[in-house]
Amino acid sequence: MNSPGTPQTPGGDRSSRSGGSTRSAGTTRPNEHAASGRGALNRDLIVSAAIEYVDEHGLAMLTMRRLGEHLGVEAMSLYRYVNGREDLLEEIVRRMVDGLHVDRARRELLAGPGWQAYLQWLAHAVRRLARQHPQLFPLIATRHPAAPWLRPPLRSLDVVEDFLATLVDRGFTMENAVMAYRAFTSYLLGYLLLEVSTISGRTVAEDSLTEVANSPPPSPIPLDDYPHIQRVETLLSQDHTDLEFELSLEDMLDRIERLLASDLT
Amino acid sequence: MNSPGTPQTPGGDRSSRSGGSTRSAGTTRPNEHAASGRGALNRDLIVSAAIEYVDEHGLAMLTMRRLGEHLGVEAMSLYRYVNGREDLLEEIVRRMVDGLHVDRARRELLAGPGWQAYLQWLAHAVRRLARQHPQLFPLIATRHPAAPWLRPPLRSLDVVEDFLATLVDRGFTMENAVMAYRAFTSYLLGYLLLEVSTISGRTVAEDSLTEVANSPPPSPIPLDDYPHIQRVETLLSQDHTDLEFELSLEDMLDRIERLLASDLT
DNA sequence: ACCTGAACACCGTTCAAGT
DNA sequence: ACCTGAACACCGTTCAAGT
Numbered sequence: 283m284n285s286p287g288t289p290q291t292p293g294g295d296r297s298s299r300s301g302g303s304t305r306s307a308g309t310t311r312p313n314e315h316a317a318s319g320r321g322a323l324n325r326d327l328i329v330s331a332a333i334e335y336v337d338e339h340g341l342a343m344l345t346m347r348r349l350g351e352h353l354g355v356e357a358m359s360l361y362r363y364v365n366g367r368e369d370l371l372e373e374i375v376r377r378m379v380d381g382l383h384v385d386r387a388r389r390e391l392l393a394g395p396g397w398q399a400y401l402q403w404l405a406h407a408v409r410r411l412a413r414q415h416p417q418l419f420p421l422i423a424t425r426h427p428a429a430p431w432l433r434p435p436l437r438s439l440d441v442v443e444d445f446l447a448t449l450v451d452r453g454f455t456m457e458n459a460v461m462a463y464r465a466f467t468s469y470l471l472g473y474l475l476l477e478v479s480t481i482s483g484r485t486v487a488e489d490s491l492t493e494v495a496n497s498p499p500p501s502p503i504p505l506d507d508y509p510h511i512q513r514v515e516t517l518l519s520q521d522h523t524d525l526e527f528e529l530s531l532e533d534m535l536d537r538i539e540r541l542l543a544s545d546l547t
Numbered sequence: 548m549n550s551p552g553t554p555q556t557p558g559g560d561r562s563s564r565s566g567g568s569t570r571s572a573g574t575t576r577p578n579e580h581a582a583s584g585r586g587a588l589n590r591d592l593i594v595s596a597a598i599e600y601v602d603e604h605g606l607a608m609l610t611m612r613r614l615g616e617h618l619g620v621e622a623m624s625l626y627r628y629v630n631g632r633e634d635l636l637e638e639i640v641r642r643m644v645d646g647l648h649v650d651r652a653r654r655e656l657l658a659g660p661g662w663q664a665y666l667q668w669l670a671h672a673v674r675r676l677a678r679q680h681p682q683l684f685p686l687i688a689t690r691h692p693a694a695p696w697l698r699p700p701l702r703s704l705d706v707v708e709d710f711l712a713t714l715v716d717r718g719f720t721m722e723n724a725v726m727a728y729r730a731f732t733s734y735l736l737g738y739l740l741l742e743v744s745t746i747s748g749r750t751v752a753e754d755s756l757t758e759v760a761n762s763p764p765p766s767p768i769p770l771d772d773y774p775h776i777q778r779v780e781t782l783l784s785q786d787h788t789d790l791e792f793e794l795s796l797e798d799m800l801d802r803i804e805r806l807l808a809s810d811l812t
Numbered sequence: 813a814c815c816t817g818a819a820c821a822c823c824g825t826t827c828a829a830g831t
Numbered sequence: 832a833c834c835t836g837a838a839c840a841c842c843g844t845t846c847a848a849g850t
Contacts, residue, residue, distance in 0.1 A: 323814080346843060358844080359815050367843065423740065424685040429768055430745050431776050431783040439773050446775035459775075460782045464741075465795070472737020475688065476729075480695050503694055508704050510711035510724075511696050517725045518696040530730070533802055588833080611824060623825080624834050632824065 383440035397452040416482035433467040648705035662717040681747035698732040
């Protein structure tokens with residue numbers, strides 16, 4: 283019966299679009315909500331606690347009731363500030379990705395003058411984010427984008443605006459900026475999703491209560507019948523991830539550059 | 548109390564590894580389970596029904612109870628054949644990906660003699676799969692791989708074995724085959740995840756009961772403050788997906804080729 | 813203004829019991 | 832051998848009620 287367009291909750295308006303983005307997301311001083319007294323609940327705090335909780339226990343464990351408990355509050359209280367579980371997940375994603383937005387001046391400093399330097403900086407920032415929150419990155423990657431100009435993992439209007447503005451500043455046509463945006467996002471998405479999913483392997487206990495003596499051999503798949511896999515097993519298990527990222531990123535930038543050149547013919 | 552290592556269910560052993568892989572997965576004659584009489588329930592049928600159900604209603608709607616209802620059976624009956632919901636999801640993924648495995652002779656015919664032709668063929672096969680089951684592809688993409696040699700979206704031992712064997716046959720060293728495997732999977736994963744997620748936008752009703760007059764304007768995000776996004780809005784909404792896929796795929800193959808060349812120095 | 817108790821409809825899963 | 836009824840623990844969510 284309640285029209286979902288009007289949240290009626292405080293903090294429902296994209297919390298402080300310009301102010302809050304410089305302090306890196308998810309950094310609520312961790313002691314503060316331990317001493318939760320009376321009206322110490324609000325949207326930002328809930329989202330921070332949720333991120334913390336997922337980092338520690340995994341996404342499947344994030345439950346309105348458990349999150350309430352984690353905050354020392356009944357689950358129903360959360361609904362004052364968050365429009366249900368879906369809204370909470372969406373807000374988590376927004377908060378994490380918005381951390382990538384910095385104002386123009388600071389961006390110039392960080393990234394240097396060229397478009398390659400900017401894309402290098404952005405790619406590394408996204409990678410840092412993914413590796414800091416391996417449980418959350420799949421959420422960023424697969425939640426349905428609200429619009430075609432919010433391609434994962436760059437799911438923030440601010441960040442996409444930065445992206446396009448920077449490239450156009452550096453001489454890209456609109457068409458080329460869009461193609462670069464497409465190439466950049468799909469490269470980053472695929473690479474980081476795979477890197478993160480092989481890393482976070484058994485970082486999380488998943489459900490650490492009942493299954494303790496169960497997982498030590500995660501799954502000793504018998505590789506008879508698969509001679510080639512068997513032969514490269516050790517190769518595949520190694521992670522030369524750092525070097526591989528740099529090289530494939532450079533390749534991707536070269537591809538964009540080639541794209542520009544072919545445009546002048 | 549029950550040790551989870553011993554499923555005690557029929558079909559628990561990775562159903563007929565050599566026999567069942569040639570008939571393309573997901574092809575249970577669709578009329579058959581309409582006339583479900585007595586013992587007409589089995590693992591394959593359950594998995595097929597689940598795939599059908601997700602294609603139609605979306606992943607979030609797939610529930611043991613609803614799937615039971617869809618099959619004309621009480622939900623509890625499913626537990627004879629499927630080791631819980633997680634096991635069902637895993638089996639769905641396996642069934643879909645196994646459809647990419649064809650025997651060597653047939654593969655030569657389809658793909659031609661070169662490694663490029665094989666990778667072209669495989670890439671298009673995966674893309675076909677992704678577009679046929681847009682609701683399921685994110686599952687393939689993000690479910691935790693059981694081993695590092697099962698990188699999404701190629702989550703099948705048979706398919707990965709095919710991949711490596713074919714490349715080594717064509718003269719790749721093991722190291723290069725593995726690098727190609729890495730590059731191929733992360734390219735395909737990123738590209739297809741983004742293509743599918745922008746396509747399946749509102750293919751599914753999500754929950755078509757209560758919210759009917761709600762979604763027509765999916766989310767008219769106000770784009771003031773975002774001049775560049777606004778200017779490229781129409782560009783970003785277009786889908787030149789087919790051509791883009793071919794071009795970026797060729798680029799990726801070129802990258803592998805360059806990789807081989809640099810190896811000879 | 814902010815939180816809670818109680819309730820509703822719905823989950824996944826187990827197990828003794830039916831046929 | 833195969834399916835079901837009943838039950839358990841746990842969800843998300845609503846709303847009148849407490850403070």
